[in-house]
Structure formats: structure tokens, C-alpha cells
Amino acid sequence: MIRVGLVDDNSFLLKATQDKLDFFEDVDIRLKAIHGQDLLDKLTKNHNIDMILMDIEMPTMNGVEATEMVKSRYPHIKIIMLTVFDNDENIFKSIKAGADGYLLKEVSPKDLHQGIIETLNGGATMTPSIALKTLKLFRNPIVFEDNSIKTEEINLSVREIEVLEQLSKGLTYNIIAENLFLSVGTVRKHIENIYTKLQVHNKLEAIQKAKNNNII
Numbered sequence: 001m002i003r004v005g006l007v008d009d010n011s012f013l014l015k016a017t018q019d020k021l022d023f024f025e026d027v028d029i030r031l032k033a034i035h036g037q038d039l040l041d042k043l044t045k046n047h048n049i050d051m052i053l054m055d056i057e058m059p060t061m062n063g064v065e066a067t068e069m070v071k072s073r074y075p076h077i078k079i080i081m082l083t084v085f086d087n088d089e090n091i092f093k094s095i096k097a098g099a100d101g102y103l104l105k106e107v108s109p110k111d112l113h114q115g116i117i118e119t120l121n122g123g124a125t126m127t128p129s130i131a132l133k134t135l136k137l138f139r140n141p142i143v144f145e146d147n148s149i150k151t152e153e154i155n156l157s158v159r160e161i162e163v164l165e166q167l168s169k170g171l172t173y174n175i176i177a178e179n180l181f182l183s184v185g186t187v188r189k190h191i192e193n194i195y196t197k198l199q200v201h202n203k204l205e206a207i208q209k210a211k212n213n214n215i216i
Contacts, residue, residue: 002116003048005031007039007063008055008082013105017053017082020109027113036061040069047074051116053082054099056090064093071098078119082107091133101125102134154213156197163190165216168207 004027008014014032021027030049033039035058043049052070056063067079080101081094094102101119103112104127115125126134156164159180166176173191177184191206200206210216 001028002026002120003028003030003050004116005029005033005039005042005049005052007033007036007052007058007066009034009058010055013055017105017112020107020112023109024113027116035059036063036066036069039066040073043070043074047077049074049077050120052077052079054079056081056083056085056094064090064097067094067099068097080115080119080125082112086127086130086133088133091130095134102130103127104130154197154215156194156210156215160190160194160197161215163187164194164206164210167191167203168210168216 004021006014006017006029008017011034014034018029018032021029031039031042031046031052033042037060039052040061054063054067058066061069063081063083067081070077070079078100079098080103081090081099082103082105083090084105086104091102101115101124103115103125107115107127118125162180163176166179171179173184173187176182177187180187182190191203194206195201198206198209200209207216
């Protein structure tokens with residue numbers, strides 16, 4: 001039995017999704033929530049859920065924020081964004097937040113059920129038009145900045161900037177260490193500090209944010 005949670009602030013659309021899943025005997029709707037915070041509150045009482053179908057635009061806490069919170073607290077739960085919105089920013093932010101799939105609400109009952117099965121088996125289900133948009137996003141990345149960090153608030157040291165410049169050239173830690181007369185351990189420490197100050201999680205994000213803020 002697949003234990004499913006539905007999250008949508010629109011009662012009509014939530015009922016429509018439930019009706020689609022009622023065709024399948026292996027699906028059990030265990031939880032229904034009207035926004036992200038409502039979902040989190042209910043998961044604290046029972047997080048024995050396999051799959052959440054998540055709307056995006058909701059009051060109190062939207063679907064992207066809720067996805068990030070659920071993934072950090074309950075990484076075993078799979079999440080498919082089920083929404084009417086197919087714009088690039090929503091797709092990008094949802095994937096970055098940890099969504100396992102992205103379907104439009106016009107999806108048929110059969111395709112919705114199949115998408116749930118595929119995702120639980122390790123796949124990443126997507127409406128074909130969304131899959132195409134995702135490919136384009138990866139080929140031509142668009143930076144969606146929230147402008148919460150301004151250039152003047154990012155205070156990298158001269159040495160950290162030097163390390164970041166070397167990193168942006170695709171150089172390995174060993175070569176960066178040789179070029180800057182540092183130990184590899186020191187280079188790693190500088191990179192950790194850079195990630196913390198830029199609030200990023202990997203090299204590509206660090207380089208992109210540094211370029212956006214004219215640091216390198």
C-alpha cells in the first residue's frame with residue numbers, strides 16, 4: 001500500500017486529485033493539508049508517509065519552502081510537485097528544494113499513478129513539457145536571485161578571492177595549493193569558509209554567486 005499525503009489550499013483541486021487516486025487500490029490517502037505549515041504540523045504527529053503531492057502557491061508556507069523543510073526532516077518521503085504553474089522559476093526552485101518530480105494538475109489518473117510508482121522506484125517523473133523546460137534550464141542556466149545577500153554583505157578575504165578565482169578556472173585543489181603556495185588542507189579550509197560566507201553548497205553555486213556579485 002502506498003501511503004500518500006495531499007497538500008493544496010484549494011479544496012476543489014485537492015478533491016479532484018483524491019478522486020484521481022481513488023481509482024487505484026494500492027493508494028491510501030493518509031494525510032491532507034491546506035498549506036506547508038499545516039503539513040509540517042501533521043507530519044510531527046505521523047510521518048509514516050511514502051509520497052506527498054505538493055501544490056506550490058499556498059498561503060502561510062508555499063510548496064517550495066515546505067518541500068525543503070520536509071526533505072531536511074523526513075528524507076525518506078518522496079515529493080512530487082503537483083501544480084498548475086509551469087514557469088521556469090517554479091521548476092528551478094522546486095528541484096533545488098529537493099522535489100522528486102513535477103507534474104501539472106491536468107495529468108490523467110493513470111499518468112499520476114504511474115508517476116508515483118516511478119518516483120518511489122527511484123525515478124523522477126515529469127510532465128513532458130516540464131521535462132523539456134528542465135533540460136533547457138540545465139543547458140542555459142538562469143539565476144533566480146532573491147537579492148537577500150547584497151554585494152557589500154559578502155566579505156571574502158583577499159586570499160579567499162584568490163582561491164575562488166583559481167577554482168573558477170577549473171583547477172584542482174592540488175594545483176591551487178601549488179599556485180598560491182598553500183597546503184591542500186588550507187585550500188580546503190578556505191573553500192569551506194567561502195561556501196559559508198556565500199551561503200552555497202557547491203563549487204558551481206559559489207562561482208555563479210561570486211560572478212553575480214562581481215567578486216570575481
